[in-house]
Amino acid sequence: MLFTIIIPLLFAIFVPAFAKWKDKIHTGYFVLLVPLSIFIYYLQFIGEDFQPISASYSWIPSLMISLSFYLDGLSLLFVLLISGIGTLVTFYSIYYLHKSERLGSFYVYLLLFMAAMLGVVLSDNIFVLYTFWELTSISSFLLIGYWHHRAASRYGALKSMMITVFGGLSMLGGLILLNVITGTTSIQAMIQQKDIILESPYLPIIMTFIFLGAFTKSAQFPFHIWLPDAMEAPTPVSAYLHSATMVKAGIFLIARFLPIFVLNEWFFVVVSGIGILTLCWGSFMAVRQTDLKGILAFSTISQLGLIMSLLGIGTKTAIFAAAFHTLNHATFKGSLFMIAGIVDHETGTRDIRKLGGLMTLLPISATLAFFGAFSMAGMPLPFLNGFYSKEMFFDATLELHDNPLVGAQLLGQAIPYLAVIGSIFTFIYSMYLVFGTFTGKAKLDQLPKKPHEAPLGMLVSPILLVIAVIVIGLFPNLVNQSFLAHTAEAISGYQIEKNIVFWQGFIPPLFMSITVVVLGALLYVTRKKWSKVYTVIPGNLSFNRVYDKIIVGVETYSSKITNSYMNGSLRRYIALIMTMIVVTTFVTIFATGGFQIKTDDLAEVSYAEIFVAVTMALAAIGTVFARNKIAAILILGVVGYGLSLLFVIYRAPDLALTQLVVETITVALFLLCFYHLPNLRKTDDTIGIKLTNGIIATSFGTMMTLVAISAHSSKWFPTISDYYVETSYKLGGGDNIVNIILVDMRGLDTLFEITVLGIAALAIYGMVKLRGEKEGE
Amino acid sequence: MEIIMSILSGILFTTGIYNLLQKQLLRIIIGTALISHGAHLFILTMGKLKRGAPPILEYDISQYTDPLPQALILTSIVISFGVTSLLLVLAYRVSKRNETDNMDLLRGNENE
Amino acid sequence: MSNLAVLPIVMPLIAGVLLAFFHNKLPLVRTLAKVLTIINFLVVLYVFYYVINNGSVVLETGGWIAPYGIILVADIFSITLVLTTNIIALATVFYAPLTLSKKQEEFYFYSFFFLLITGVSGAFITGDLFNLFVFFEVLLMASYGLIVLGGERVQLRESIKYVLINLFSSMLFVTTVAFLYSVVGTVNMAQIAERVGEVEQKGVLTTIAILLFFVFGTKAALFPLYYWLPKPYTVPNPVVSALFGALLTKVGIYSIIRIFTLIFVYQTTFTHDLFLWIAVFTLIFGVIGALSTNNIKLIIAYNIIPAVGFMLLGVGILNETAVSGTVYYLVHDMLIKAALFLLIGAIVHLTGTTDLKKMGGLIHHYPLLGWMLFLAALILAGIPPFSGFIGKLLLLQGALLNGEILVVIIGLLSSLLILFSVMKIFIRAFWGEENKEIQPNRKMANKLTIPAIFLLFFSVLLGVGAELFYPGVKNISAYLLDPEIYIQSVLKE
Numbered sequence A: 001m002l003f004t005i006i007i008p009l010l011f012a013i014f015v016p017a018f019a020k021w022k023d024k025i026h027t028g029y030f031v032l033l034v035p036l037s038i039f040i041y042y043l044q045f046i047g048e049d050f051q052p053i054s055a056s057y058s059w060i061p062s063l064m065i066s067l068s069f070y071l072d073g074l075s076l077l078f079v080l081l082i083s084g085i086g087t088l089v090t091f092y093s094i095y096y097l098h099k100s101e102r103l104g105s106f107y108v109y110l111l112l113f114m115a116a117m118l119g120v121v122l123s124d125n126i127f128v129l130y131t132f133w134e135l136t137s138i139s140s141f142l143l144i145g146y147w148h149h150r151a152a153s154r155y156g157a158l159k160s161m162m163i164t165v166f167g168g169l170s171m172l173g174g175l176i177l178l179n180v181i182t183g184t185t186s187i188q189a190m191i192q193q194k195d196i197i198l199e200s201p202y203l204p205i206i207m208t209f210i211f212l213g214a215f216t217k218s219a220q221f222p223f224h225i226w227l228p229d230a231m232e233a234p235t236p237v238s239a240y241l242h243s244a245t246m247v248k249a250g251i252f253l254i255a256r257f258l259p260i261f262v263l264n265e266w267f268f269v270v271v272s273g274i275g276i277l278t279l280c281w282g283s284f285m286a287v288r289q290t291d292l293k294g295i296l297a298f299s300t301i302s303q304l305g306l307i308m309s310l311l312g313i314g315t316k317t318a319i320f321a322a323a324f325h326t327l328n329h330a331t332f333k334g335s336l337f338m339i340a341g342i343v344d345h346e347t348g349t350r351d352i353r354k355l356g357g358l359m360t361l362l363p364i365s366a367t368l369a370f371f372g373a374f375s376m377a378g379m380p381l382p383f384l385n386g387f388y389s390k391e392m393f394f395d396a397t398l399e400l401h402d403n404p405l406v407g408a409q410l411l412g413q414a415i416p417y418l419a420v421i422g423s424i425f426t427f428i429y430s431m432y433l434v435f436g437t438f439t440g441k442a443k444l445d446q447l448p449k450k451p452h453e454a455p456l457g458m459l460v461s462p463i464l465l466v467i468a469v470i471v472i473g474l475f476p477n478l479v480n481q482s483f484l485a486h487t488a489e490a491i492s493g494y495q496i497e498k499n500i501v502f503w504q505g506f507i508p509p510l511f512m513s514i515t516v517v518v519l520g521a522l523l524y525v526t527r528k529k530w531s532k533v534y535t536v537i538p539g540n541l542s543f544n545r546v547y548d549k550i551i552v553g554v555e556t557y558s559s560k561i562t563n564s565y566m567n568g569s570l571r572r573y574i575a576l577i578m579t580m581i582v583v584t585t586f587v588t589i590f591a592t593g594g595f596q597i598k599t600d601d602l603a604e605v606s607y608a609e610i611f612v613a614v615t616m617a618l619a620a621i622g623t624v625f626a627r628n629k630i631a632a633i634l635i636l637g638v639v640g641y642g643l644s645l646l647f648v649i650y651r652a653p654d655l656a657l658t659q660l661v662v663e664t665i666t667v668a669l670f671l672l673c674f675y676h677l678p679n680l681r682k683t684d685d686t687i688g689i690k691l692t693n694g695i696i697a698t699s700f701g702t703m704m705t706l707v708a709i710s711a712h713s714s715k716w717f718p719t720i721s722d723y724y725v726e727t728s729y730k731l732g733g734g735d736n737i738v739n740i741i742l743v744d745m746r747g748l749d750t751l752f753e754i755t756v757l758g759i760a761a762l763a764i765y766g767m768v769k770l771r772g773e774k775e776g777e
Numbered sequence B: 001m002e003i004i005m006s007i008l009s010g011i012l013f014t015t016g017i018y019n020l021l022q023k024q025l026l027r028i029i030i031g032t033a034l035i036s037h038g039a040h041l042f043i044l045t046m047g048k049l050k051r052g053a054p055p056i057l058e059y060d061i062s063q064y065t066d067p068l069p070q071a072l073i074l075t076s077i078v079i080s081f082g083v084t085s086l087l088l089v090l091a092y093r094v095s096k097r098n099e100t101d102n103m104d105l106l107r108g109n110e111n112e
Numbered sequence C: 001m002s003n004l005a006v007l008p009i010v011m012p013l014i015a016g017v018l019l020a021f022f023h024n025k026l027p028l029v030r031t032l033a034k035v036l037t038i039i040n041f042l043v044v045l046y047v048f049y050y051v052i053n054n055g056s057v058v059l060e061t062g063g064w065i066a067p068y069g070i071i072l073v074a075d076i077f078s079i080t081l082v083l084t085t086n087i088i089a090l091a092t093v094f095y096a097p098l099t100l101s102k103k104q105e106e107f108y109f110y111s112f113f114f115l116l117i118t119g120v121s122g123a124f125i126t127g128d129l130f131n132l133f134v135f136f137e138v139l140l141m142a143s144y145g146l147i148v149l150g151g152e153r154v155q156l157r158e159s160i161k162y163v164l165i166n167l168f169s170s171m172l173f174v175t176t177v178a179f180l181y182s183v184v185g186t187v188n189m190a191q192i193a194e195r196v197g198e199v200e201q202k203g204v205l206t207t208i209a210i211l212l213f214f215v216f217g218t219k220a221a222l223f224p225l226y227y228w229l230p231k232p233y234t235v236p237n238p239v240v241s242a243l244f245g246a247l248l249t250k251v252g253i254y255s256i257i258r259i260f261t262l263i264f265v266y267q268t269t270f271t272h273d274l275f276l277w278i279a280v281f282t283l284i285f286g287v288i289g290a291l292s293t294n295n296i297k298l299i300i301a302y303n304i305i306p307a308v309g310f311m312l313l314g315v316g317i318l319n320e321t322a323v324s325g326t327v328y329y330l331v332h333d334m335l336i337k338a339a340l341f342l343l344i345g346a347i348v349h350l351t352g353t354t355d356l357k358k359m360g361g362l363i364h365h366y367p368l369l370g371w372m373l374f375l376a377a378l379i380l381a382g383i384p385p386f387s388g389f390i391g392k393l394l395l396l397q398g399a400l401l402n403g404e405i406l407v408v409i410i411g412l413l414s415s416l417l418i419l420f421s422v423m424k425i426f427i428r429a430f431w432g433e434e435n436k437e438i439q440p441n442r443k444m445a446n447k448l449t450i451p452a453i454f455l456l457f458f459s460v461l462l463g464v465g466a467e468l469f470y471p472g473v474k475n476i477s478a479y480l481l482d483p484e485i486y487i488q489s490v491l492k493e
Helices: A002-021 A027-043 A073-096 A103-122 A126-144 A151-182 A187-192 A194-199 A203-217 A223-230 A235-244 A246-261 A265-286 A292-313 A316-347 A363-377 A385-398 A406-438 A456-474 A476-492 A508-525 A543-565 A570-591 A607-625 A629-649 A653-674 A687-712 A721-730 A737-745 A747-769 B002-020 B025-046 B067-098 C002-021 C026-054 C076-099 C102-125 C129-147 C153-184 C189-198 C205-220 C230-234 C238-262 C268-291 C296-317 C320-351 C367-381 C387-401 C405-430 C442-464 C466-480 C483-491
Strands: A053-060 A065-071 C057-060 C071-074
Touching: A002 A027, A002 A103, A027 A073, A027 A103, A053 C466, A065 A073, A065 A103, A065 A126, A073 A103, A073 A235, A073 A246, A073 A316, A073 A456, A073 A476, A103 A126, A103 A235, A103 A246, A126 A151, A126 A187, A126 A203, A126 A223, A126 A235, A126 A246, A151 A187, A151 A194, A151 A203, A151 A223, A151 A543, A151 C387, A151 C405, A187 A194, A187 A246, A194 A203, A194 A246, A203 A223, A203 A246, A203 A265, A223 A235, A223 A265, A223 A292, A223 A543, A235 A246, A235 A292, A235 A316, A246 A265, A246 A292, A246 A316, A246 A476, A265 A292, A265 A406, A292 A316, A292 A385, A292 A406, A316 A363, A316 A385, A316 A456, A316 A476, A363 A385, A363 A406, A363 A456, A385 A406, A385 A456, A385 A508, A406 A508, A456 A476, A543 C268, A570 A687, A570 B002, A570 C153, A570 C205, A570 C268, A607 A629, A607 B002, A607 B025, A629 A653, A629 B025, A653 A737, A653 B025, A653 B067, A687 B002, A687 B025, A687 C153, A687 C205, A721 A737, A721 B067, A737 A747, A737 B067, A747 B067, A747 C002, A747 C102, A747 C129, B002 B025, B025 B067, B025 C153, B067 C129, B067 C153, C002 C026, C002 C057, C002 C071, C002 C076, C002 C102, C026 C057, C026 C076, C026 C102, C071 C076, C071 C102, C071 C189, C071 C483, C076 C102, C076 C238, C076 C320, C076 C442, C076 C466, C102 C129, C102 C238, C129 C153, C129 C189, C129 C238, C153 C189, C153 C205, C153 C230, C189 C238, C189 C483, C205 C238, C205 C268, C230 C238, C230 C296, C238 C268, C238 C296, C238 C320, C238 C466, C238 C483, C268 C296, C268 C405, C296 C320, C296 C387, C296 C405, C320 C367, C320 C387, C320 C405, C320 C442, C320 C466, C367 C387, C367 C405, C367 C442, C387 C405, C387 C442, C387 C466, C442 C466
Parallel strands: none
Antiparallel strands: A053 A065, C057 C071
């Protein structure tokens, strides 16, 4: 299985080389080989006696990340969709994308996506799954932004990435939690340990995290907003990623973890609730669209909602229907997208208001579109696959639940009605889509191009898909025992047998279907009369606006917040830093009993020292009030010389000398540098600022004093200095212990102290010599 | 005496920080100098004060003041000297180049 | 063989001093700098290899036994960081001549560069708290030299803020070391650790620990101490920004990791819980900062902050998984920050502006640069299978093992916003309509991109080839969480 993922990646490396010959042969032909061979490879697994297989390759064993793959009925359905639709889409793209486009990039992204998507559905290791999951988001981002000179493309690309990566990260959180709880990284092993998971107090969080991942990827309400904007991608991409495969990754994820989560009562409420809401909202909004791809995007959203709600119901019928509809949706929606692409390609517009009457001009496309749309609408005709799964959906909604939650019971009651409402709108937009485009009066003067039927090559893929629609419709059991039964079994964990027949007798689902057709037709005909409803719902209510507000808000508010404190004012920086230090340190002193004072081991107080100390303190305070620069510098000198005096008193002759020299030079430097600079001014600070400065400074000083007294009162250990005194002469060969420490015992300090001085000298020299531009000093 | 020295160092820190919070470059640098003095005095105080002779070995003296803080202060004084010199020259260059010694006028804006 | 520990410090020191003498013979200096960097890298690689196989190399400088003399400890943690530092040095030394002006090179860029490496390596390797202060000063002084290099108006203005804040925190540092000396009577880190353990970090010791935390936190740019960081990091030449972004804050976070896994580990309910909160706020405000601007250099500078937040998370959580996450993230972040600054520097160098609003369509001119930036953005945001992901995964796993759900949610959300902040650069600068007026210089662009590719290669390898590194990182984490090993290796009791 690994090679089916590696092949697209390998090809992605070589595609740019193929793209160099694109004038001779369209790059797509090379690429076509990839999905086609993968499709053929996986076809062999279809059969009644199919058994799940797994394969594992070591990657990062110490982190329990291994390339382990698991092919069961569920993955099989998806790999066949990915490779099958992939083949058709690649073939279609050969005619859709002109050689003048950047074909190399396009196919690299497409192959990356293909590999990633195959990886998602085949991985058994959660972190590998997550890796591929993010890779699908990234390749989707690149594909949506393919025509990045358009602002709308960039907007759509960013939007899709933000929302799906958000979901991906959330899913990652859920997966890590699962990993921490179960101690394994294998999904199958987790399913084995579902009792541990179900009893974990973290279960609600896990479910929320993973559902968020699934709902964002599968464009469920209210995260659906990225999908319509993703339609900026070239149409083959929309047909492939944003209808048949990537958006179904969320469905896949829910299905994958269904055996665990279905046992929790909230599963039904959340998954089916969101699903059915998405179904209704998507189909309702689809009717309002004017862009062909817009209609299809909302249609995809609603159909994904349908499948999601089926998974939430979780009964045998529902699960089988979910698998069945996943397959059917890929066929009819894929063909419709391609037709939309053809219409766009041939007429130059996708605006349904400008289209109409194309039946005679594009007869083949029109025929295909009718099949696709009628199948989507669930028209009760025996040769349309859409009807079967739709019927099964109705059937599933009627199955009662023994779920103890009140919400679940309410939802259980409401679901059949909501299903019918959603389907009515589905019916309406399906009719609108085909009749609006192909019947009525042609408005050729409004079209940018003179339309004619697409080249055969472009039609091949939709034709094949429509054939699939019809074949599955006529012989649904072809895909039943040998294929879908395995899928349903893989999802639910137990065997599911389902008989798919067209005529089941006069049972409720039939009446629901008839209601849909009758009411749908009625509302379609009268749609102009009730379309005002859209000014009320959604009216101004738009989740797009919420997204835009968030994105714009994130930037403006972060600017506001940041600029409010990062205002470049040094005083502000220092004040904030000090406040933090002071507050935390005081809290620490009190919380940990940090303050100690011992007065039994102190040096005696002498008048000379007191005199020096008071002088220094006064001088230090004097610097604050000095108004004359020379005076201030000299007062500072007083502090420095006072310090040397203290050094003398405290028996540190070396220090006293050094301090004396350094102080003298420093004062000289001060005078030198500030001679030409303005004199000290009276500060224009407000009293409030002065007060804050004072408080900060005083509390910081107090804090230092308190810590110093505590530290001095806590001499719990003998100092290592005793050793220096003992060995200074013996080992260091000198009398002056401080000198011996400096040059020998701690010689490294001194070496680098000199280095510091050296660097300072170089830096000063550089500053003096190297002047910036336009400075003629 | 250690307590008095701790308070004196605290005062040096206080006045230093107060100066650091001003706008004029000269005051700010005076602030840093005061803080260095405070720091050095703190270090000295942390070895016990006046317990014995200066740390220069002499015949028949066994009690010396703690030499290690003195060594550390020496290192630190020299380093502070280097930094202060750099700071002074930098301050000079900043005020010349930006034509002000007022830090409030040296905030800058986003697009630089 | 214990002399090996001093080589990573002495070699760049000699190089730095040597090059100061030839400063106006540019071609010679350039070649010498490159050669010396390569030699230094190879030597460090050997020391690394030696330490991995034979355990910590402890050098008692001047033959003065521990704990009395200054001890250098090249253990698996410090030598890993020194090696990473030298990888970055390699990339930057080849990049430097491309963006620096001749004048800047002549005025001792290469000396400052080597002395910065000296200071950083020394800070990683020293086992003496006061000596750590000295190395901090070496690297800071070198960084002062680098940041003012050029003497532009804006540069000088931001430099002085940078110098002042660092000067203050240095003074606080040296004072705090004295406080600690007063209590435990030593400045040797191993002995401090031993003695703090003996009294179980009672009394004033936790207060001193918090002060030290703030000293390092200021250097590491933690909330709310990072105000000084973003602006000054954008004003110097990109190669200087890369060195700063990759190395300086990391020395701060290294010191926090070292001190709070070795010495102050007895009051964790107070200290380390505080770190967790600070880490969370660092993440939040750092990300907000990164989103707040259209200045591409500033975006990357702000992105330093949440990364430090991530690393502090591991220290706050303090279990083996989380600490391995921190170590992994630390190495990852050094590489990716350097790479990003080099890439951004290339963009600024080629377009002549830092304002995103003035860019567009660059992908047509500079595809290689664009895709490397794209890759770097993914790595930075922690998209698998790259290095950022492994670190983040370990941190989140570690957080969940301690039941810190909130931390995880904030960690995940900030990843999303980090991706947004950098992808914004890709979308707005590289996509869109191309500016026809720009005279593209693709050759220059490729030259500027190669050093970043070199670094990105390691980032990718660190992710895809995590199996090569993770067991080692796990060892480092286990080693850090057992202070006895360090104490024994130094004091040999």
